Amino acid sequence: MGAGIGVGVIILAVLLIAVLVVLVKSVVLVPQATAAVIERLGRYTKTVSGQLTLLVPFVDRVRARVDLREQVVSFPPQPVITQDNLTVNIDTVVYFQVTRPEAAVYEINNYVVGVEQLTTTTLRNVVGGMTLEETLTSRERINSQLRGVLDEATSRWGLRVARVELKSIFPPPSIQESMEKQMKADREKRATILAAEGHRESAIKSAEGDKASRILLAQGEREAAILRAQAERQAEILRAEGRRAAAYLEAQGEAKAIATRFGAIKSGKPTPELLAYQYLQTLPEMARGEANKVWVVPSDFSGALQGFMRSLGTPGSDGVFRYEPSADDGDSDRGQDIDTSGWFDMPAPVAPVVVKDEPDEPPTRSTLPPLPLGPTASSPAAPSASGAHQADPRPLQSSRRLPTQGPYPQR
Template identity: 45%
Template sequence: MPSIGTIAVIVLVVLILLLIVSNIVIVQQSKAYVVERLGAFRTVWNVGLHFKVPFVERVAKKVSLKEQVADFAPQPVITKDNVTMQIDTVIYFQITDPKLYTYGVERPMNAIENLTATTLRNIIGDMELDQSLTSRDTINTRMRAILDEATDPWGIKVNRVELKNIIPPKEIQNAMEKQMKAERERRESILQAEGQKASQILVAEGEKESAILRADAAKQAAILKAQGEKEARIMAAEAEAQAIAQVQQATADALKLLNAANPNDQVIKLRALETMTKVADGQSTKIIIPSEIQGLAGLAASAKALLEDDGSAKK
C-alpha cells in the first residue's frame, strides 16, 4: 500500500501536468491573441502553439483578423434644403493591429457606429435632396476616407462603406413616384411616336420602291416596243429593197434575153405597146403615146374589131 507521501507526490505531479496543459494555447488561423503579464501588455500571439505562464500571464482579448461587416440602424439626417431622411449604412472593416484595437478605444463597434452617424450627417448636410439621392458613390467614397482615417488609431481599416437605403419623407416619396410615372408615360409616348414614324418611313420607302419598279417596267416596255417597231421597219425596208432588187434583176435579165434574140423593130414596138397597156391600167389620166407606136396601135385595134365581127357571124 503506497504511503501518504507517495500519494501526495502523485497528486502534485498530476496537478502540475494539468496546469501545464491548461496553459498551452493554440492560436487558429486568422486569429490573434493579446496577452498581458501582471496586467500590462506583453505581446500578441499569432497562429501557432504558445505557452502561457500560469498565474502571471493571461489572454486579454481574442481578435479576429477577418474582414467584418457592421450593419447599422437607420440614422436621421437633414439635407441642405431642410429635408429629413432616414439612411442606414453598411461598413466593411478589418482589424490590422490587435494591440490598438484592444487598448485604443472602449467598445470599438459602438465608437464606429457613432462616428459613422456623425460623418453621414456632415456630408448630407452639405447636399440638397436631389444631389444626395443621386450621389451615392460620392457619399460612399467620402465616408470611407473619413472613417478610415479616424479609425486608424484604433487599429481598424475601413475597406468599404455602402448606403443601403435612403428613405425620404412620405410626401416626397409620393411626389417622386408621380414624377417617375410621368417620365415613364413620356418615354412610352416617345417610343410610340418613334414606332409610328418608323412605320410611316417603311411604308413610304416601300411605295417609293414600288413606283421606281413600275417606272423601270414601263421604261423597259417602251424600249422593247420601240426596238420592235424599229426592227419591223428595218425588215419591211429590207423586204422592199429586196423586191426592187429582184424586179430590177428580172428586167435586166429580160433585156439580156431580148438583146440576145436580136429583135426587129416590130417586136420592139409590140413590147412597147404591151408596156403602154400596163401603164394604161394604172391611175394616170393622161398618157402620151409615141408616134412610132400609134400606127401599130391602130393596126391592133382594127385586127381586134375584125376578130370580134368574125365571131359574131359564126354565131
C-alpha cells in the same frame, strides 16, 4: 495508520490538482487568425497569434482575444436629413479588419460600436450637403468619402476600413410616390417618343415606297407611250405604203383599161354613127349630177363628128370614113405588166427604245431602216401622150429615211 494514509492521499490529490492548474495556466494555445493580448501583473507584455504560448502561472494572463479576419458589420437604418430638408433612412455596411490587436483593446472600449457611431455621424455630414436626387445618384462618391473619413479616424484604434457601402436608401413615402409618378411619366414620355419616331419612320418608308412606285409607274407609262407612238408610226407607214401601192395599181389598171379600150375601138374601125350613138348614151350620165339644172346639146354635133373622122379616118368604098389602125398600134399593150413583187414587203421593224434610268438623258434608239415613201426615178414611168406605157421591171424602192431625232418618233 489508516488516518495517516487518508491524509497523504488527500494531500497528493491536492498537489496533483495544483500541478494541473499550473499547467493549464502556464500553457495557452492561440489559433491562427486570432490574436491574444497577454498581460503580466496587469501590464501589456506581448501579442501572440497562431502558436502555443507558455505563461508564468498567476503572473501572466490573456487580456483579450481579437479576431484578425476582415469583419463585415451591417448597421440598422439611420435617419439622415438632406440639403433640401428631406429625411431619408440609409443602411450602411462596413468592411474592416483589426491590424493592431493591442490598440483595438487598449485604445477603445468597443471598436465595433465606435465604427458604427463614426459611420453614422460621417454619413450625416456627407449627405447633409447633398440634395435627395444627388444622394440617390451619388452612391459611389458617398462611399469613397465615408471610407476615407473612417479609415483615417480608426487607424489609431488599430483598424483598417477596407470598404463602405450604402446598402439601401429609403426616402419618405410621399417622396417615393412622387418619384414613382415621375418615373411613370418619364416612361410614358419615352414610349410616346418611341411611338412618334416609329410613326415617322413608317411615314418616311411609306413615302419613299410611294415615290419609288410612282417613278416606276411614270417610267412604265413613258416606255408604253414611246412604244405606242412607234407602233402608230409603223402603222401609218404601212397604211401609207398600202395607199400608195393601191393608188399606183389603180392608176396602172385604169391606164391599161383605157389603152385596152382604145385599142379595141381602133381595132373595131368605128363609124361616125357608132361614135354618135356612144355619145348619146353618155349624155344621161353627164346630166345625172345634182348640180346640173340645164343641159344643152350642141346642134353641130354631127358636123363635129364628121370633122373628127375626116382627120383620123380613111374613106371607104362606100364613102364612109373609118379608122385605120397604124402598124405600131398592135404593140400598144406592151409594157403594161408592171413588176409589183416588192411593193407589199413588210419593212424592217422599228428598233426598240432604250430607256435609261437618268431622267435628264433622252432615250436612245437605233437608226430606222429606209422606208419606201413614193415613186422615184427608178419607179415605173408615167403613161406617155401617145398612149404607150413603159414600166420598169425593178420593184418600187425609196431611198428616203425618216428622221429619228428626239426622244419620240416623228410622224
